[in-house]
Amino acid sequence: LTIYNIKGQLVDVLVNTEIDPTPSYKVDWNGTVNGKKLANGIYFYKLETNTKTFLNKMILMK
Structure with a gap:
């Protein structure tokens, strides 16, 4: 499970x-x-399994 910023750069x-x-x-x-x-x-966030890859958007607000 990985997190990317709006530029597509790996964050975490x-x-x-x-x-x-x-x-x-x-x-x-x-x-x-x-x-x-x-x-x-x-x-x-991107979640990869053995058979699928899920990529979804989220908003971080504090």
């Missing part, structure tokens, strides 16, 4: 390992990277 990697394929899995992200708060704006 939240999960970089295989996860047990249970019905659900929760990841919390507080809008910080290495303890530094990110600016308000549009970000994208």
Whole structure:
């Protein structure tokens, strides 16, 4: 599970390992990277599985 900024630059990697394929899995992200708060704006998250890739937009507002 990775986070990208509006320019498509990698911002953070939240999960970089295989996860047990249970019905659900929760990841919390507080809008910080290495303890530094990110600016308000549009970000994208990408989730890759063995068979699919999901890319969606989110808005970070503080």
